[in-house]
Amino acid sequence: MALLHVSNLHVQYKETIAVDNISFSADQGEIVGFIGADGAGKSSLFHAIAGVVPFSGEISYHNYTYHSPKEAEKIKPYLGLMPQGLGLVLYPELSVKEHLEFFIDIRNLKKDKALQQYTEELLHMAGLAKFTDRLAKHLSGGMKQKLSLICTLVHRPQLLILDEPTTGVDPVSRRELWEILQHQKEHSLTLFSTAYMDEAQRMDRVHLMHEAKVIAQGTPDSLIQSAKPYTYEGVYECDTCISFQNRTYALSTLPMPHAKPTLESLFFINALQHNAIPPKISIAPRSKPLDIPPIVMEAKGLTKRFGDFVADDHIDMQLQRGEILGLLGANGAGKTTFIKMLLGLYPIDEGDLYLLGKKISSAKDREDLKSKIGYMSQNFALYKDMSIKENLLYFANLHHIPLSIALTKIDELASSLGFAKYLHSLPKDLPLGINQRFSLAAAILHEPVVLFLDEPTSGVDTIARAQFWDLLHQLKNRWQISILITTHYMSEANFCDRVVVLKSGKKIVDERVDKLFEQYPWAKSFEDIFFYLYQKEKT
Amino acid sequence: MRIGAIKAYLLKEFKELIRSRLIILIYLVPTMILLLFGYGIRLEVKHTRLVVVDEDRSTLSMKLLQNFTHSKYFQILYTTTSYQDALHKIKQAKADVILIIPADFEKNLFHTHKASLAIFIDGAFPLRAMTMQGYVEGALINAMEDFAQKYNIAMHHIAIVQRNLFNQAMRDENAIVPGLIGLVLLVAPALLAALLIVKEKEYGTIFNFYSSPLTKSEFLIAKLLPVFLLHSLNIFILFLWSTYLFVVPFRGSFWLYWLSSEIYILISLSIGLLVSIITNRQIVAVVLTLIITIIPGFLYSGILMPISSMQGESYIEAHLFPIMYYNQIAYDTFLIGQGLASQKNLLYLGILILYSIILLTLGSLLMKKGMR
Known part of the structure; x- marks a missing residue:
């Protein structure tokens, strides 16, 4: 019998069914993945197994069967749960070392040499050995997640449940997280949910969830194989197919060659199977054609210091007309600080900044350019208790757009960006993908010349991300807009024209993406190039 | 555990x-x-600002006023003869209480054993007004008792003996x-x-x-x-x-x-x-x-x-x-x-x-x- 056996699991919150009749088993030494759009029920499934929410059905672990949170108490000594959210299980006022001591104590572990050695090993693997006295509130997002993971691992749980531990975490920290996981994989059973398909690829088995159900499962390779009949090379225009990134997905046979699918393909095929074809997005041309200078933004030696800490160290950067520039780097490398300097949210300590050919030296200079710049922040700055339409009207007001024009503009954007039916809903009731699109609508309502996007795709599911990028490319082509975007998805670098990589506040790469692939022909993906360059810089 | x-x-x-x-x-x-x-x-009122309209100007009225001058609860702003003037002070919120001692107050008391005087209190804050009223009455009764004893006059009013239990100091x-x-x-x-x-x-x-x-x-x-x-x-x-x-x-x-x-x-x-x-x-x-x-x-x-x-x-x-x-x-x-x-x-x-x-x-x- 398997180590963990879940049968006919149901979780219900009032009216909504979060987990609908799910059964699966898993064994020690396995990493079992769960993927799916947000709201598909992954977290609820994990909470039920961890005995944190009431459920119906049966779960047995090590031949001990439980039906309720109360009965699940018996498995808690063997359980390690990391809930979704950055640094959620950490106490901001405690240091790294105090966290480990706390977790050791609440698990009543015997403090012997072996434990000490193990915690030192964990600290070392997480790269936190040098920061044992730092308070959790001063850690970067990636460090927080690594600390959360080693705190969860300190009692050597045999059932490890990790709910999107890597969302919002930079690629470097993600790699380290995985190294820790691989290291202790043999001793436990790991349940893992993720939005990164490259991670899902590494798992032993993957479950694809859709609307509270598991709709496909198997090894990553077998799942990819199952997508093959529906994946075609090239772009094809039809009502019952989806095209994205030079691939077309259709249930019917198309007159074109098959392409090698990826795990992402599963999401598109699933959408086709459920007749949930995402609306075609098309951006109307600018209402007034604009004369845009060839260089939209130029930074010369831009520097920002926080006390002794140099967040951005003499950074030169150019953003050209109609260019998508990806700004990459680990958490704390200085990406957000850089964007905040461009926006005037932080004063510039040193260096010159030119926006649309004009040198920025005072707040007054910026004031005149406000109408030319669009910005979308990490945590979508929306008012959660105002409907989408009210939110957009509010933003239109900020930009002094006359009401009549604003109303038609909002309707136009809503239908072209595909959220028309949600106009009167509250943001808090909508999936992240919709909120993301209408945050973008708020940022482009005044038809800016340049867009600054700070991690707009974190936590957003595959299809919504695909649509988002489609949208950005249309904006670029039809509006000649320039986009500066930060992201933690290395695969998204492929969609950019050029990338700039920051490391500890310094620029280490500034090159066109196609040129990089020419320079490093051995690279299978952009991630390989990124890590090669990132590690080269270290030595 | x-x-x-x-x-x-x-x-x-x-x-x-x-x-x-x-x-x-x-x-x-x-x-x-x-x-x-x-x-x-503050439930108690200290330094009640008092304006006295003394039309009598007799020994008795002087004695009466002495009772107010020696109390921490009162502060006699001034003595006037004009009622209008006193009223004006209250309206300007410069005084809280007017005490009017009519002419022939002493004479009436000695001859008929019957005399009246008037107290006007700023009632904007009722609770405060009631407290002040209590003070003024207390002070008057005190003065009258002394006076009655001294001249051996039988007083025909009921003396209300007030004593606050457990908080005598109020x-x-x-x-x-x-x-x-x-x-x-x-x-x-x-x-x-x-x-x-x-x-x-x-x-x-x-x-x-x-x-x-x-x-x-x-x-x-x-x-x-x-x-x-x-x-x-x-x-x-x-x-x-x-x-x-x-x-x-x-x-x-x-x-x-x-x-x-x-x-x-x-x-x-x-x-x-x-x-x-x-x-x-x-x-x-x-x-x-x-x-x-x-x-x-x-x-x-x-x-x-x-x-x-x-x-x-x-x-x-x-x-x-x-x-x-x-x-x-x-x-x-x-x-x-x-x-x-x-x-x-x-x-x-x-x-x-x-x-x-x-x-x-x-x-x-x-x-x-x-x-x-």
């Missing part, structure tokens, strides 16, 4: 309280409430400060208990409890013990402020005051626990706790209104909230000192103990280890 785990939680709570500087508020807020309300609420501090202790010890521990639990819910750190073998009672001890200990110190701090700064007498048993205060803190933190069960956000928890503690803590404490003079619903409500029972004991230990010799105090102490047991049991039963 695993002591190690509880100790770890306790240590963490204290570290967090100190590093987040919440500890300052724990000791500053009770003291501030005591100082602000203790100095701020000091506001004595009447208010013990009640404020009851208010502070109801609000502050409830607030802290609710915050300590809801904070973990809001941040997500509550999952550490959910997913660990820690039991519900261990968690509750870890969360409520710091509140209990920290606020136990406030019992002494508030006592010291009351007796040294506000010079409230302390006539009863300190042990009784201490014991009942500790039980009372248990009640308060159980209220915080109950609030934390139904809320998930710190701000909601704060507002809810304040509403359900401050309003009854103030209205039904007996500070503003004696419970015995309440009627109907308010009388019942006053008996539903714990503060009335605690305040009875607090006032007794400070001002009276009967202690447990009084049946009422014994009964009320019993009710407090019962209250704390019920609330604490209810809180720990309703609290769930898990979401929802």
Whole structure:
């Protein structure tokens, strides 16, 4: 019998069914993945197994069967749960070392040499050995997640449940997280949910969830194989197919060659199977054609210091007309600080900044350019208790757009960006993908010349991300807009024209993406190039 | 019960309280409430500004006025003969009371044994006006009695002998400060208990409890013990402020005051626990706790209104909230000192103990280890 056996699991919150009749088993030494759009029920499934929410059905672990949170108490000594959210299980006022001591104590572990050695090993693997006295509130997002993971691992749980531990975490920290996981994989059973398909690829088995159900499962390779009949090379225009990134997905046979699918393909095929074809997005041309200078933004030696800490160290950067520039780097490398300097949210300590050919030296200079710049922040700055339409009207007001024009503009954007039916809903009731699109609508309502996007795709599911990028490319082509975007998805670098990589506040790469692939022909993906360059810089 | 785990939680709570500087508020807020309300609420009126219209100008009227000049409660602004002028002063809010002694006041009194004088009081604040009226009447009666004795005149009025029990000095501090202790010890521990639990819910750190073998009672001890200990110190701090700064007498048993205060803190933190069960956000928890503690803590404490003079619903409500029972004991230990010799105090102490047991049991039963 398997180590963990879940049968006919149901979780219900009032009216909504979060987990609908799910059964699966898993064994020690396995990493079992769960993927799916947000709201598909992954977290609820994990909470039920961890005995944190009431459920119906049966779960047995090590031949001990439980039906309720109360009965699940018996498995808690063997359980390690990391809930979704950055640094959620950490106490901001405690240091790294105090966290480990706390977790050791609440698990009543015997403090012997072996434990000490193990915690030192964990600290070392997480790269936190040098920061044992730092308070959790001063850690970067990636460090927080690594600390959360080693705190969860300190009692050597045999059932490890990790709910999107890597969302919002930079690629470097993600790699380290995985190294820790691989290291202790043999001793436990790991349940893992993720939005990164490259991670899902590494798992032993993957479950694809859709609307509270598991709709496909198997090894990553077998799942990819199952997508093959529906994946075609090239772009094809039809009502019952989806095209994205030079691939077309259709249930019917198309007159074109098959392409090698990826795990992402599963999401598109699933959408086709459920007749949930995402609306075609098309951006109307600018209402007034604009004369845009060839260089939209130029930074010369831009520097920002926080006390002794140099967040951005003499950074030169150019953003050209109609260019998508990806700004990459680990958490704390200085990406957000850089964007905040461009926006005037932080004063510039040193260096010159030119926006649309004009040198920025005072707040007054910026004031005149406000109408030319669009910005979308990490945590979508929306008012959660105002409907989408009210939110957009509010933003239109900020930009002094006359009401009549604003109303038609909002309707136009809503239908072209595909959220028309949600106009009167509250943001808090909508999936992240919709909120993301209408945050973008708020940022482009005044038809800016340049867009600054700070991690707009974190936590957003595959299809919504695909649509988002489609949208950005249309904006670029039809509006000649320039986009500066930060992201933690290395695969998204492929969609950019050029990338700039920051490391500890310094620029280490500034090159066109196609040129990089020419320079490093051995690279299978952009991630390989990124890590090669990132590690080269270290030595 | 695993002591190690509880100790770890306790240590963490204290570290967090100190590093987040919440500890300052724990000791500053009770003291501030005591100082602000203790100095701020003034039921007595000192230095009533008096304008005298003396049309008589006799020995008697002079004697009468002397009674006002030598009192800390009055301050004779000036003596005039014009009624219009005096009225004008009141209208300008430059005076509070006009005392008019009509012409032939002394003559009438000696000949007919019947005389009248007039008092006009600024009634903008009724409570203040009533207090001032009492003062003026008291002063007049005093003067007349002296006068009657001296000249051996039989007075045909009823002398109202007023004597305030247990607060003979009529000091506001004595009447208010013990009640404020009851208010502070109801609000502050409830607030802290609710915050300590809801904070973990809001941040997500509550999952550490959910997913660990820690039991519900261990968690509750870890969360409520710091509140209990920290606020136990406030019992002494508030006592010291009351007796040294506000010079409230302390006539009863300190042990009784201490014991009942500790039980009372248990009640308060159980209220915080109950609030934390139904809320998930710190701000909601704060507002809810304040509403359900401050309003009854103030209205039904007996500070503003004696419970015995309440009627109907308010009388019942006053008996539903714990503060009335605690305040009875607090006032007794400070001002009276009967202690447990009084049946009422014994009964009320019993009710407090019962209250704390019920609330604490209810809180720990309703609290769930898990979401929802």
